[in-house]
Amino acid sequence: MLRRIFVHEMQSNANLDAFYAIRRNQVKKSIKDVYGKNGTTIDVRMLAYSTVINMMTSMFWGGTLEGDIGANINAQFRDAVSELLIIWGKPNISDFFPFLASFDIQGIQGDMKRASRWMEKIFDFVIDPRTKNNTNISNNDFLDFLLEFKDHETGKSLSRPQIKALSCGVVSPFNYVLSSLLYYMSPPWQNLSPLLVIYFVCSIFNGQDIVIGGTGTTSTSFEWTMAELMLHPEVMKKTQEELTKVVGDANVVEEYHFHKLPYLQAVVKETLRLHPSAPLLLPRCPSQTCTLGGYTIPKGAKVFLNAWAMHRDSQLWENPYEFRPERFVGDSNKLDFSGNKFHYIPFGSGRRMCAGLHLGERMLMYTLATFLHMFHWKVPDGEKPDTGEKFGIVLEKSTPLIVLPTPRLNNLKLYH
Ligand code: HEM
Numbered sequence: 255m256l257r258r259i260f261v262h263e264m265q266s267n268a269n270l271d272a273f274y275a276i277r278r279n280q281v282k283k284s285i286k287d288v289y290g291k292n293g294t295t296i297d298v299r300m301l302a303y304s305t306v307i308n309m310m311t312s313m314f315w316g317g318t319l320e321g322d323i324g325a326n327i328n329a330q331f332r333d334a335v336s337e338l339l340i341i342w343g344k345p346n347i348s349d350f351f352p353f354l355a356s357f358d359i360q361g362i363q364g365d366m367k368r369a370s371r372w373m374e375k376i377f378d379f380v381i382d383p384r385t386k387n388n389t390n391i392s393n394n395d396f397l398d399f400l401l402e403f404k405d406h407e408t409g410k411s412l413s414r415p416q417i418k419a420l421s422c423g424v425v426s427p428f429n430y431v432l433s434s435l436l437y438y439m440s441p442p443w444q445n446l447s448p449l450l451v452i453y454f455v456c457s458i459f460n461g462q463d464i465v466i467g468g469t470g471t472t473s474t475s476f477e478w479t480m481a482e483l484m485l486h487p488e489v490m491k492k493t494q495e496e497l498t499k500v501v502g503d504a505n506v507v508e509e510y511h512f513h514k515l516p517y518l519q520a521v522v523k524e525t526l527r528l529h530p531s532a533p534l535l536l537p538r539c540p541s542q543t544c545t546l547g548g549y550t551i552p553k554g555a556k557v558f559l560n561a562w563a564m565h566r567d568s569q570l571w572e573n574p575y576e577f578r579p580e581r582f583v584g585d586s587n588k589l590d591f592s593g594n595k596f597h598y599i600p601f602g603s604g605r606r607m608c609a610g611l612h613l614g615e616r617m618l619m620y621t622l623a624t625f626l627h628m629f630h631w632k633v634p635d636g637e638k639p640d641t642g643e644k645f646g647i648v649l650e651k652s653t654p655l656i657v658l659p660t661p662r663l664n665n666l667k668l669y670h
Contacts, residue, residue, distance in 0.1 A: 256420045261609050273313045274509055280308040281624050288659055289669040295634055298480050298655040302473035305621055307332050310468055315380045315397045331376050337369045377418045468610045470648040471531040472617050478529040479622055481655045482577050484639045493518050497627040503663055507623040520582035526600035533562035533649045535602045561599050570597040629659035
């Protein structure tokens with residue numbers, strides 16, 4: 255039910271359009287920040303992460319949290335998310351030897367509980383004033399939507415735990431079983447079976463959460479795209495020329511420009527082919543024993559689909575290791591993010607596919623188009639970006655991308 259509300263109601267086109275001004279404001283703030291640092295290098299990962307998390311928090315509860323208190327809560331929230339992600343990614347010995355779990359030898363369970371309580375408090379702090387004051391002032395954010403939501407059929411509202419679960423997820427201690435496993439399965443990914451890797455584990459992502467799920471994936475995809483563009487100056491040139499032609503030197507990018515930017519869309523698709531942010535997607539679990547692609551999959555087994563390997567399979571892709579956005583331009587197979595063509599599934603496929611697809615796509619396209627249109631990007635002299643991967647729930651670049659941006663448009667007022 256929560257998935258349905260999030261995918262179909264909160265992310266309807268009308269709602270996403272309604273929240274556009276909020277996203278736009280946050281990107282404008284980041285533009286101003288980058289402009290202010292003119293002449294100095296910036297860390298693209300930090301830029302992407304702070305822009306995306308600011309967009310997410312403003313869409314969720316932005317309306318009420320202004321001024322110092324707002325800044326403080328948003329900063330605390332960012333810290334809590336970062337901490338949860340770190341704890342989540344730690345391999346835990348208790349997952350391999352469950353009889354040790356009650357000792358919590360590495361203290362991971364304790365840390366996770368502490369971080370979760372911290373997160374809960376932040377949510378209470380934000381929700382309380384809205385429920386207590388009982389005012390009809392509309393803040394126009396996701397939280398308003400959730401507090402006012404009534405199911406069409408039953409007329410029921412959402413409870414507070416449901417609201418929190420939907421906003422930030424139930425970060426169950428079991429969740430990090432997955433990351434621990436992934437850690438031990440570390441690259442080279444080629445060694446994994448190209449289609450299916452079966453794992454008999456006792457757990458699964460219980461509550462992949464929206465804010466955490468949405469920030470790492472989107473900001474990592476941003477960084478990978480920038481890295482590939484820095485490595486392929488001819489593609490960067492073509493992308494910026496397209497932006498100049500469609501948007502114009504005297505204007506800033508708007509979401510309505512997207513459909514006129516097929517080359518940038520191809521660049522994003524090609525980046526997500528080579529660097530899918532969730533390389534093994536989320537695990538599946540068949541309700542009956544079945545045979546698929548010659549493998550017998552027992553009922554209850556956890557199945558990981560290796561999207562990373564499928565996206566680089568030479569039987570499915572020509573020169574799979576080459577970064578070549580042209581393969582998606584005028585593409586006769588119409589490869590999109592819907593997950594219907596199984597050799598291209600950066601947002602997954604089927605009933606568990608990314609719940610934030612439309613929002614994620616909009617945020618990624620908007621931030622990329624805006625930053626590429628407004629700045630020239632250069633790596634500091636003598637340096638070359640690499641495409642090494644760091645293993646984790648989200649597939650990050652192993653080293654942060656450090657770049658030197660300079661304004662690209664003549665009208666400097668557009669940067670304020
Ligand atoms: C470029 C951005 C993003 C990428 C590449 C991405 C990718 C993915 C992938 C591959 C999955 C697993 C799908 C599967 O196993 O079939 C997933 C799940 C999920 N994503 Fe995203 N995602 C992105 C942005 C977002 C955003 C912005 C949100 C929230 C606002 C979000 C929320 C979720 C949730 C809640 C799930 C779990 C769905 C479920 O368990 O039913 N994602 N995402």
